[in-house]
Amino acid sequence: MHSFTRYAVLLLCGASLGLSSCKKDSSDDDATPEGDGIVTWTHNNVTYTDKITAGAVVDPxxxxFILAGSKDLNNVLSIPLxxxxxxxxxxxxxxxxxxxNDYSVGSITLNGADGKSGATYTTLYGPNAINGTVTVTEFDKNAQKLSGTFSFTAGATPLGNGSGTQTVTNGSFSIHKFH
Structure with missing residues (x-):
């Protein structure tokens, strides 16, 4: 799981750098960059919305994998379904x-913008038998559409930098392009 979190951070950093290096016309000043979708969640009473690096990666x-990050990439969210x-x-x-175990998992990495010192929390190590849910309301693999909601409580990964639990609430996703 730890190597996947690093992959997610690298993927999100790469997407951010790629999008930020594009030339911008003066007529585009008010335009919102379009990404592969939008993911929103609340953690520690702060609501995050990712429209730039949010996306879905299809495993063979x-x-x-639903992936998203805060603007500064200090909070990276990953949900493999x-x-x-x-x-x-x-x-x-x-x-x-x-x-x-090969389960659906919710995870969040905090203070992980450098890709190596962040604390990772996953539902695999949460306090309960079931530590959250993801409700998928739309899924069309051919049309590349995926939407729904999520919430979870995750525990610190063993041998990691974190301790205790972290709770993610009010999560939603609407993805329109898969990788």
């Missing part, structure tokens, strides 16, 4: 388990 198996192609829209539990 039956897993899709297992069995999405087979099950389709519905409620996906985020259970307690281990990194060896």
């Amino acid at each position: 198996g039956d897993k899709i 297992l069995g999405l192609s087979a099950k389709g829209p519905g409620v996906y539990d985020l259970p307690k388990g281990s990194a060896l």
